[in-house]
Amino acid sequence: MIDKTVTDAAAAVAGIPDGATVMIGGFGRAGQPVELIDALIAQGADDLTIVNNNAGNGDTGLAALLGTGRVRKIICSFPRQHDSWVFDDLYRAGRIELELVPQGNLAERMRAAGAGIGAFFSPTGVGTQLAEGKESRTIDGRDYVLEYPIRADFALISALAGDRWGNLVYRKTARNFGPVMATAATTTVAQVDRIVDLGALDPEAIVTPGIFVDRLVAVGERRWLEGGQFRGGVDIEGRPTEGEAR
Numbered sequence: 327m328i329d330k331t332v333t334d335a336a337a338a339v340a341g342i343p344d345g346a347t348v349m350i351g352g353f354g355r356a357g358q359p360v361e362l363i364d365a366l367i368a369q370g371a372d373d374l375t376i377v378n379n380n381a382g383n384g385d386t387g388l389a390a391l392l393g394t395g396r397v398r399k400i401i402c403s404f405p406r407q408h409d410s411w412v413f414d415d416l417y418r419a420g421r422i423e424l425e426l427v428p429q430g431n432l433a434e435r436m437r438a439a440g441a442g443i444g445a446f447f448s449p450t451g452v453g454t455q456l457a458e459g460k461e462s463r464t465i466d467g468r469d470y471v472l473e474y475p476i477r478a479d480f481a482l483i484s485a486l487a488g489d490r491w492g493n494l495v496y497r498k499t500a501r502n503f504g505p506v507m508a509t510a511a512t513t514t515v516a517q518v519d520r521i522v523d524l525g526a527l528d529p530e531a532i533v534t535p536g537i538f539v540d541r542l543v544a545v546g547e548r549r550w551l552e553g554g555q556f557r558g559g560v561d562i563e564g565r566p567t568e569g570e571a572r
Contacts, residue, residue, distance in 0.1 A: 330492040330542045331521060335365035338515045338543040342366060342480050347375040349436070349476075349507040350388060351483035354380055357500035359484040359517045360387045361545040366482070372396040377436070377476055379429065379503060381405035381413035392416060399423040401476065403432045426456065431473055433506055439475035440509025440538075448473050481511035485534070488518040489525075492539030493532045501533060508538040515541040 332338050339362055342348065348366070352358030367390060374397045381402050382389030389412040391397060405413055405424060416422040427435065428450045438446055447470035451457045461472040483504040485494040494516055496504060508514045516534075521544045 328536075329490045330536065330539060331490050332541050332543050335361045335517065335543055335545065336368065338362060338517070338541045339365045339369050339480075339482070342369060342371045344372045345374070346371060346479040347377065347477070349377040349478040349481040349483075349503075349511055351481070351502065351504040351507055352378065352380070352388070353499065353502040354383055355387065357484050357496070357502050357504055358387050359482045362482040362484075362515060362517050362543075363387050363391050367391055367394055370396075373398050375399045375401065377401045377432075377478060377507075379403055379432065380407070381410055381424075383407070384409045385412065389413070392422065395421065397422060399425065401425040401427060401432070403427050403429040427476075428456065432476070433503065435473055435476040436503070436506045436510040438473075439477040440506060443475065445472050445474050447471065476510065478507070478511040479513065481507040481514045483507055483514065483516050485516050485518045487520050487522050487527065488516060488539070488542050489522055489527055489536070490542070491524065492516070492534075492536030492542050493527055494518065494534040494536075494539060495527055495531050496533055505534050508534045513540045514538055515543075517543050517545045519547045520544055 350359065350363065376397050378388060379402055381400055382392050393412045400422060417424060431448055431450050434446065447463055447465065449468060449470050451471055452469045457471045463470050484500065485504060486497040488494045516539050521542065
């Protein structure tokens with residue numbers, strides 16, 4: 327019987343070694359697998375390379391992981407914003423390496439890894455510092471630079487619901503990078519609000535098939551949701567604010 331569920335977040339991240347490359351889903355806080363990140367902090371893996379759209383917000387989630395000093399490098403497209411002080415301090419002190427990747431290239435480099443594509447030419451970044459040292463080519467009168475896939479040892483992603491086979495559905499924008507990361511990692515770990523019975527998910531609504539998921543853990547509904555509906559917002563520390571469900 328196929329059953330990819332594990333008992334808790336600690337079991338879900340067990341075995342992530344020092345030096346691993348870890349993709350972490352989320353667009354800012356939307357779709358960020360906070361419980362898995364907290365479990366990874368507790369697990370203690372060091373010298374990590376993190377792939378994420380951002381470089382953390384406030385002092386929680388990904389920012390908390392960076393704050394441990396155990397991330398050697400981050401690959402992302404949007405490292406700085408008003409509440410990215412953890413990354414800012416580390417970067418200015420020379421304690422973390424940054425690989426800046428335009429957002430479309432970031433998504434496509436991960437997609438290429440999952441699709442088995444060796445490399446691809448992209449027009450994004452042509453003529454900028456991001457193209458320095460990269461192979462370039464003119465195709466049909468347009469300039470391109472060669473980009474290589476981004477692969478990971480582990481992907482930590484968040485979804486709304488899943489079944490024991492690992493089939494996943496997402497909630498609106500919380501989907502973001504989760505599906506493409508799931509295809510680009512050797513081991514994909516998904517946290518979900520709830521695990522449902524086989525057959526409960528409409529096959530036409532499944533975004534990530536279970537073949538791409540290795541471990542699944544239920545963490546309960548996010549504290550800023552009520553019955554699956556968004557309630558209020560979050561403040562700069564990630565705490566939910568009051569507001570009517572909508």
